[in-house]
Amino acid sequence: xxxxxxxxxxxxxxxxxxxxxxxxxxxxxxxxxxxxxxxxxxxxxxxxxxxxxxxxxxxxxxxxxxxxxxxxxxxxxxxxxxxxxxxxxxxxxxxxxxxxxxxxxxxxxxx
Amino acid sequence: xxxxxxxxxxxxxxxxxxxxxxxxxxxxxxxxxxxxxxxxxxxxxxxxxxxxxxxxxxxxxxxxxxxxxxxxxxxxxxxxxxxxxxxxxxxxxxxxxxxxxxxxxxxxxxx
Numbered sequence: 001x002x003x004x005x006x007x008x009x010x011x012x013x014x015x016x017x018x019x020x021x022x023x024x025x026x027x028x029x030x031x032x033x034x035x036x037x038x039x040x041x042x043x044x045x046x047x048x049x050x051x052x053x054x055x056x057x058x059x060x061x062x063x064x065x066x067x068x069x070x071x072x073x074x075x076x077x078x079x080x081x082x083x084x085x086x087x088x089x090x091x092x093x094x095x096x097x098x099x100x101x102x103x104x105x106x107x108x109x110x111x
Numbered sequence: 112x113x114x115x116x117x118x119x120x121x122x123x124x125x126x127x128x129x130x131x132x133x134x135x136x137x138x139x140x141x142x143x144x145x146x147x148x149x150x151x152x153x154x155x156x157x158x159x160x161x162x163x164x165x166x167x168x169x170x171x172x173x174x175x176x177x178x179x180x181x182x183x184x185x186x187x188x189x190x191x192x193x194x195x196x197x198x199x200x201x202x203x204x205x206x207x208x209x210x211x212x213x214x215x216x217x218x219x220x221x222x
Contacts, residue, residue, distance in 0.1 A: 004154075031208060042115070043200070043212040055208055090154055097142045097204060102155040 002026055004103035006091050012109045013081065021076040021106050023091030031096060032074040034066060037088040037105070049074060050096070081110045113138045115203050117213035124191055125221050132186040132216045134201035139179045142204045146175050146186050148197040149215070155200065158186070191220045 004025045013019050025032060034046040048056035049068040063085075065077040074091055091103040114137045124130055134144070143162045147155040159168045159175040161184065167176040174187040184201060198215040205211070 006154075033208075033210070040214070042214045043202075045210050045212075048208045050208060088152075092155075097208065099157055099160040100145060100155075100202070100210070101157060102147075104154040107152070 004091060004093055004101050006089075006103035006106050008106060009104065010107045010109075012111065013078070014111050015081060015083075017081075018077070018079040020078065021089055021091075021108075023074040023076075023103055025072055025074075025091075025093035025101070025103075027093055027101060029093040029095050029101075030071050031094050032068060032071070033092040033094075033100065034074065034076050035090040035092065037090055043090065047076075078108075081108075083110050086110045113141075113203055113205055113209070113211040115201060115211050115213040117199075117201060117216050119216060120214070121217040121219075123219040123221060126191060126193060128191050128220075129187070129189050130191055130218075132188070132199050132218070134184040134186070134213055136182045136184075136203045136211070138203075138205060139182050140205060141179065142206075144175075144177055144184050145202045145204070146173075146184075147200045147202065149200060150197050158199075188218075191218075193220045193222050196220050 007022045031050045036044045046060045047066040067075040088105045090105045092100045094100045116135045118133045145160045146158040161168050161177040172189040177184045198217045200215045202212045
């Protein structure tokens with residue numbers, strides 16, 4: 001695998017479910033990001049990790065819980081989501097403040 | 112708070128035409144500005160990164176310029192092709208790894 005990978009690519013969940021999104025980067029970067037992309041809205045930065053430490057939490061509801069066990073892996077744990085959380089969730093990585101590279105995204109639908 | 116605006120929202124041009132996409136930002140204290148393309152339902156592909164100390168970057172038929180003092184960046188596409196059809200996004204990176212995206216310009220190149 002090369003670049004940034006995300007699994008699953010599609011996810012349908014009920015409001016009471018708990019699920020996790022996974023992101024892995026094979027680029028040797030030290031920073032990883034979660035973004036949310038909703039229709040007709042700009043990408044919203046959710047979380048940033050730099051050397052496994054969270055450096056940004058953009059006022060994201062607590063039903064989204066990030067985890068970064070090492071600089072190559074990033075998770076987004078989901079629980080008791082709302083239908084308005086349905087969106088494309090994108091992961092990216094970069095060197096410190098450098099060029100960002102994105103994964104293909106996870107299309108999430110909350111019923 | 113940084114705000115990024117992209118004009119026009121949509122653009123349709125005949126094949127072979129040269130075109131310019133615009134990106135403006137309200138806070139000139141940026142580290143860099145990055146241009147991406149996004150195909151429907153897919154992740155983002157990095158096109159060009161301009162550091163705050165640079166005025167322009169070129170890659171093939173693409174040229175991006177940056178004028179920090181006026182809060183503007185442009186992406187110039189030469190000799191457009193149908194394969195250039197996509198949504199083009201710009202993102203401004205500020206302090207603490209804060210990245211702000213525009214909503215994008217949807218480009219259609221007609222054969």
